[in-house]
Amino acid sequence: MADTDDPRFSNDQPRIHPSAQLKAVKLGKFSEVGERVILRDVTAGDFTYFERHCEGIYADVGRFCSIAANVRINALEHPMERLTTHKISYRPNEFFKYRGVDGAFRARRQAKRVSIGHDVWIGHGAVVMPAIQIGDGAVIGANAVVTKNVAPYTIVAGNPARLIRLRFPAEIAARLERLAWWDWPHEKLFEAIPDIQSLGIEDFLSKWEG
Incomplete structure (x- = not known):
């Protein structure tokens, strides 16, 4: 909290x-x-x-x-290499008893x-x-x-x-990546919001870098 x-x-x-x-x-x-x-x-x-x-x-x-x-x-x-792309091949349990989910296909998706x-x-x-x-x-x-x-x-x-x-130009994008503002503590974000709203991107970076 x-x-x-x-x-x-x-x-x-x-x-x-x-x-x-x-x-x-x-x-x-x-x-x-x-x-x-x-x-x-x-x-x-x-x-x-x-x-x-x-x-x-x-x-x-x-x-x-x-x-x-x-x-x-x-x-x-869907598994286009199989006989059918239908889910009957990887989730047959939805249609038949004693036919479980295709664990290999699920693992392929998870990977x-x-x-x-x-x-x-x-x-x-x-x-x-x-x-x-x-x-x-x-x-x-x-x-x-x-x-x-x-x-x-x-x-x-x-x-x-x-x-x-x-x-943004590549140089600005690189500076933003280094700034990593998304990792700032909430207190710092709170203080930065007026500048986010009013400053151009280069001015913002110059003020908040380092």
Whole structure:
């Protein structure tokens, strides 16, 4: 819990909508999980939020990530090499007695974990495919289908997602990575908010670096 005697801070416990379904999920402080979100074996850092109807499985999400409605993280990979792509081959227990879940297929899915850095914005309806790594500060456009890794502080969009532009010049991005503001204590973040709101990125870095 945040220090309740300090009027600057709210309750730091995760806020989870009652309709959300969570299993084997670890949420950071001040995180939010919206209406009808479904998460399985997901970790999410402080201040990260999932808007309504998101789905995620086998994923690690950093701090301060903004995940819009209807995003799918680690979309299901069907076994195209088998006789059928239907789930009857890997979840036959849903149809037949004495036929269990295909443990090898599940292990294959678990091995293709998605990794999302800090301060990542994933737009409405985007789909992130298995085993993808998204770097710090990246932006994923609405309805994008991410099939390749996304470098830090880049903006991608489309199906499949392609580089649109850099969010910041490479030198600025490198300075932001070194600053690692997402690891700052809450007290320091509180003090920095007016400068976040009013200063240009270079002025902010010059003031807060070191």
